[in-house]
Amino acid sequence: MSDFGTHNYIANLSIDCVIFGYEEQELKVLIAKCIYGDNLWNLPGGHILRTESIEAAASRILEQRTGLKDIYLEQFRVFGHENRILESKYRDILHAHLTNKYDESTANWITDRFVCIGFYALVDISKVNPQKGELDEKLELRGIKDIPEMLHDHQEILNYALEALRQNLDQKLIGFNLLPETFTMKEVQELYEAVYDREFPMNNFQRKMLQLGILERLEKKFTGASNKAPYLYRFKK
Amino acid sequence: MSDFGTHNYIANLSIDCVIFGYEEQELKVLIAKCIYGDNLWNLPGGHILRTESIEAAASRILEQRTGLKDIYLEQFRVFGHENRILESKYRDILHAHLTNKYDESTANWITDRFVCIGFYALVDISKVNPQKGELDEKLELRGIKDIPEMLHDHQEILNYALEALRQNLDQKLIGFNLLPETFTMKEVQELYEAVYDREFPMNNFQRKMLQLGILERLEKKFTGASNKAPYLYRFKK
Known part of the structure; x- marks a missing residue:
């Protein structure tokens, strides 16, 4: 059957x-x-x-x-x-x-x-x-x-x-597996740009995202010798 | 049947x-x-x-x-x-x-x-x-x-x-019959307070509501001789 x-x-x-x-x-x-x-x-x-x-x-x-x-x-x-x-x-x-x-x-x-x-x-x-x-x-x-x-x-x-x-x-965003455990602000912005299919102005985006109060700033992401290394973030636990 | x-x-x-x-x-x-x-x-x-x-x-x-x-x-x-x-x-x-x-x-x-x-x-x-x-x-x-x-x-x-x-x-709010054809800002605020079951600070509320860009300001509502008569609003057509 x-x-x-x-x-x-x-x-x-x-x-x-x-x-x-x-x-x-x-x-x-x-x-x-x-x-x-x-x-x-x-x-x-x-x-x-x-x-x-x-x-x-x-x-x-x-x-x-x-x-x-x-x-x-x-x-x-x-x-x-x-x-x-x-x-x-x-x-x-x-x-x-x-x-x-x-x-x-x-x-x-x-x-x-x-x-x-x-x-x-x-x-x-x-x-x-x-x-x-x-x-x-x-x-x-x-x-x-x-x-x-x-x-x-x-x-x-x-x-x-x-x-x-x-x-x-x-x-x-919180706990939703669309991002790795830790990520840079640029990675969050790229996710938003992919979902909304448009660009976001960078400074505005960062300010808005931090205002949400859901991200916790960690150490910098040192991939080379640059002092422009970006901060890493993760979702607050 | x-x-x-x-x-x-x-x-x-x-x-x-x-x-x-x-x-x-x-x-x-x-x-x-x-x-x-x-x-x-x-x-x-x-x-x-x-x-x-x-x-x-x-x-x-x-x-x-x-x-x-x-x-x-x-x-x-x-x-x-x-x-x-x-x-x-x-x-x-x-x-x-x-x-x-x-x-x-x-x-x-x-x-x-x-x-x-x-x-x-x-x-x-x-x-x-x-x-x-x-x-x-x-x-x-x-x-x-x-x-x-x-x-x-x-x-x-x-x-x-x-x-x-x-x-x-x-x-x-737009076109939804919860308000009369024209209304004062106080009436909109009272509606919000009834729906959310809390008070909203008046100045903040008015600014936020006008920022939505959905209201059109009409003449004042003269019910007496007061120069404090409130403005009437309606939804933009």
Whole structure:
């Protein structure tokens, strides 16, 4: 029997995860290439067991796709248009493929209307071990400027996640794995510039960041003989 | 046949609405007294038709309870603990009453697990015409400091709605019916003090509010002969 279906999961309710990481001064997102279709990508997602909370479902899906436990997750928006799946141009393609693998009622269940709860996660890319799901050909971390066309409304879901991250980046910095244990102010600024996709004036940025009161200044970072060595910071414990 | 059930609605997914209004320097919320139980209150809520978006469902529920159309609504959080209904101390009370009115399967459907999408609305209280739902004895606008014990996790839902409103009140002021067409700075400040439940220093408040750039200063409000008459403001068009 297929794992999908109302015997295990809540029908018509799904979760999609926008998994952000930061690497080489670029904000990246984990996306999956579907085994169906020619070049069909989507956000990692899944369904909610009848016996688990929505947060537990999101954590489970995240662990299945990244190998990571205890990652901070935040719900940011529900996507509930009545036709977001039913009138998606990808629905018929998916349904035809699914009936080759599953019985008709399972294929119908998977491609029925779904209200989607969007969660985003911030992960340390170096620790991610991408794991394919049942319908994935492969997973990739892609720069947010390099996202291919995605299934259904997944680009819209990503856009909202990015907006939510931008709105609260100051508060979300703490303990969030987007930066190493210690870092220079320039590294924080590069992270902000990658997330917001714009430049910040340096002096202003440093003042604003210190005003947040979340950073602790450590020793200088001596990589050479320069007396211009930058200070290192870490998040206050 | 009952209106409830999966033939009409998505199962296991509900909407609860936190309907805020502002009156006599107090932030108020519309709550319903249930026809069951001794003194059992809840937030106005309902289910999502299979053929409507979640936003349309929330608007429909809001119109049914207030008589108001085209009210701004905002989803603020999903409440998805697996036992928020199933282990609520009110579930058995509700189920027993419901089986007197509906058949067993309908009573089970209504008291099954539900993932709840929370929406909040900001309304002009003078225009609200409270309408009882099928399970309401009456509806009341209550000050946020005067909310009785509510069903399930409805107090938690209200708390999150208030937190969401506070986080974005500056942006949410525009066009939101919490203030009359024109108003004095003191009236804006009183609104903030009611929502945040604390005092704001007057000079600071006025400067901050004007910095937002959303208010347009009009003529003075001459109610007497005083040269201390305050300026009137309105939102920029």
